[in-house]
Amino acid sequence: MTRLGIVGAGQLGRMMALAAAPLGIRTVLLDPGAEACGRFFGEHLMAGFDDLDAMGQLAAAVDVATFEFENIPPASVACLAEHIPVWPPAGALATARDRWAEKSLFRELDIPLPPVARIDSQADLDAAVGDIGLPAVLKTRTLGYDGKGQAVLRSTEDVAGAWAGLGSVPCVLEGFVDFDDELSCIGVRSSAGELRFYDLVLNEHQAGILYRSTPQPHHPLQPAAEQYAGQVMDQLGYVGVMAFEFFRQGDQLLANEIAPRVHNSGHWTIEGARTSQFENHVRAVCGLPLGDTETRESVQMLNVYGGRPDVKRLLSVPGVSWHDYDKTPRPGRKIGHVTVQASEAAVLSRRVQQAESCLRNDRGQ
Amino acid sequence: MTRLGIVGAGQLGRMMALAAAPLGIRTVLLDPGAEACGRFFGEHLMAGFDDLDAMGQLAAAVDVATFEFENIPPASVACLAEHIPVWPPAGALATARDRWAEKSLFRELDIPLPPVARIDSQADLDAAVGDIGLPAVLKTRTLGYDGKGQAVLRSTEDVAGAWAGLGSVPCVLEGFVDFDDELSCIGVRSSAGELRFYDLVLNEHQAGILYRSTPQPHHPLQPAAEQYAGQVMDQLGYVGVMAFEFFRQGDQLLANEIAPRVHNSGHWTIEGARTSQFENHVRAVCGLPLGDTETRESVQMLNVYGGRPDVKRLLSVPGVSWHDYDKTPRPGRKIGHVTVQASEAAVLSRRVQQAESCLRNDRGQ
Structure with a gap:
């Protein structure tokens, strides 16, 4: 019988564990939350997502591992992948975690996408606003989620200091899309x-x-x-x-x-x-x-x-x-x-x- | 949130617990088997079906109880029902457990059924064979399951001693049905x-x-x-x-x-x-x-x-x-x-x- 490790025991981990059950696949769910809602439907390994010892324990307990979210520390993914197959692959997580890597992949594959620029400084931002125009959205390259780590730039005043406002971290600027x-x-x-x-x-x-x-x-x-x-x-x-x-x-x-x-x-x-x-x-x-x-x-x-x-x-x-x-x-x-x-x-x-x-x-x- | 007690953690208890999960209903499954296959999907209360202390524990842990099978000792059902609602009701379990009570209910409700007679002695059996004819099936009134506790009577030789053969317990004789x-x-x-x-x-x-x-x-x-x-x-x-x-x-x-x-x-x-x-x-x-x-x-x-x-x-x-x-x-x-x-x-x-x-x-x- 296959044993499946799931990193994250929120509702997605919970619904994965419930779907695994009829296939006879037992699950071990790693999650730091004592109250994580997936804990009832598999073995709950209570540990942080950056806990490499726990990743080793998880790898020893299962045949294959997966994730309910993409923002797992890369070192944790690597630790799991040393011992067991890990799907989706680390490269897919890395690409999805990083907006610039993601957009670059779309470009490489000729998939149409809205205007976008890589922003590593306020000067990059000023130049990109010149190219893309306003309004536009400045987003941190990593760890964005449900509107956090973003700034909508509507006027020239919004542009000044916007990069510092998001912590002077690597960003992308995305053109506003007037979508249907x-x-x-x-x-x-x-x-x-x-x-x-x-x-x-x-x-x-x-x-x-x-x-x-x-x-x-x-x-x-x-x-x-x-x-x-x-x-x-x-x-x-x-x-x-x-x-x-x-x-x-x-x-x-x-x-x-x-x-x-x-x-x-x-x-x-x-x-x-x-x-x-x-x-x-x-x-x-x-x-x-x-x-x-x-x-x-x-x-x-x-x-x-x-x-x-x-x-x-x-x-x-x-x-x-x-x-x-x-x-x-x-x-x-x-x-x-x-x-x-x-x-x-x-x-x-x-x-x-x-x-x-x-x-x-x-x-x- | 409702908590549901399930007596029995075989595949039926397991599939009930899996169906309860999306409704946000947590389950406690009482079963003596350390390996009972429903144990992964709820709290497992490991105890015998005749363990009245455990029934009290179960009643204290849940809001309502049900069963995955009908052959629960009546005292256990009664113990649960003293504290919490128990469905299906004890009377339904009692009727389904006892072939004669079941057939009597069908008769009372004018539901057509094959010929049947209550057998409490070899004399009852001899008389019933006279009425119903052969072949016929002698079955214990209780605890029959998947062909156990039954004797097929094809000839007069089969009839002699058949009641003793099933342990001289209360039985029913059912006429053979030539069904489609x-x-x-x-x-x-x-x-x-x-x-x-x-x-x-x-x-x-x-x-x-x-x-x-x-x-x-x-x-x-x-x-x-x-x-x-x-x-x-x-x-x-x-x-x-x-x-x-x-x-x-x-x-x-x-x-x-x-x-x-x-x-x-x-x-x-x-x-x-x-x-x-x-x-x-x-x-x-x-x-x-x-x-x-x-x-x-x-x-x-x-x-x-x-x-x-x-x-x-x-x-x-x-x-x-x-x-x-x-x-x-x-x-x-x-x-x-x-x-x-x-x-x-x-x-x-x-x-x-x-x-x-x-x-x-x-x-x-």
Whole structure:
């Protein structure tokens, strides 16, 4: 029986462990949190993500390891990889962690992307603003997450001192994109190099964080998205699930970023596809063949922030599944998600409205 | 958050705990087995099913309790029920445990059933054989399971001493039924009395044990099965999932037996219905509304006995899901099941053939 190590025991680790169970794959989850919500569904190795001794222990306890997030210290990934296969590969984590490396990869593969420049000084910034224009967004190259480590530059005054404002660390400047919508492509690559993709997902944000994901069967940009995501995964020697986030401008996709892991915009696959992104990730990293990725019927996912919904009322709406991450609610904290299904779009939309009326989202500040 | 106690941590307890997780319901599983396969997905309370102290501990740790099997000592059920709600109710377990009580309930509700007689002595048996004729099956009233505690009586010689042969315990004599096939109806009743049913399931046995279950959408006997199962659940004040096994003779159903729990013939619902029998059982016993029971597409379930299949080959068949119970294989031991899905029946049948070629079933003796 394969044993799978998962670095991180938040909701993504939790859902991976739950997907591994029916395959008979036992999990060991490394996470510093005594209350980490994935701890119930595998052995919990309580240790910091920079604890190399613990990485050695994890490597000794499992056959293969994976991650629920990309910001693992490279030394920890290297320590694991000395002993056991680690998927996705260290190079993919490194690329996704570093916005400049990521954009450079897109360029190298001729994947269209918004204007971008590498910024290592205020002089770089001033020059880049001249090229790209304003408004633009200055972002730290690493450790950006949900709007942190970013500064929106709207006027010349915003530009002055902006690089120092983000700590004088390596940055990128990204041109503002006047996009029509945001789409993500969830793909999976097996250890044999086989590629499969779920339907493109339309993502809607509220206050900068993902609120709603709706798969879009037969989207005209599906082939382009698959081509770009496939190129990136092939280039990185990728194994596992990867999310590729795009901006859509008319009939063109512009690369935004990749996430080298299962992704919030793929949670609908638990009910909405024959094989969920979590099961396909586990299958891939454990060397098993991939499963079907077709969308089964009309489906939408809603994130739940801050407070638990009225679960009795929510579950009385037909077609609703509730995923409680078993986290202590607090304002702005993502504590679960809802999947709504229906056999046709009009019915789905009614059900989604009913489901939303049961949520008491508090997204915090 | 609700905490659910489950008595028994075999594969049924395991799949209940896995279904409870997304609902944010934590489980405590009571089972004497140090290796019980459900132990990974909840707190494991290692104790015997007759350990009343442990039942008290379980009751103190959870809000509501349920069972993965019906042969729990009544004193243990009573001990739990003194402190917390226990579903299905003790009366349902008692009825299902005792073949005579079960058949008497069917008669009381005018549900057709094969000829049957209560046997408390060899004289009762001799008289009943006169009424019912041979062949017939003598069964102990309690603790029968998968063909144990039974004697097939074909000739007058078989009848002599047959009652003593089963230990001179209370028995029933059942007339042989020349049936066309065996169907089961999986129903669920909520604490509010709402009833839902999955499609009737055609069950095929090999060497007396269940091998294949195939749901039968639009079966002409669906209304009759729902009526009988609903009557039984209403009469028992039932909460949770119940399986009702029938013999079909032409266009008539004859009651065989009820199982007051999630049932092997309902495992296909994990992928094949929007809400699995496990989730609906957990929803019901935790006082939540029931979920959709419609069959999503063509689906079939195969039990796996004795040895692990060639999992890589199995999972390369489209539409296949593998459920490994994480049990040490030995001849005759049920160690997992396979679900096969397809959008149409002809494709399903090809995929099932491919899947079966990957199984190395060893059903033992």
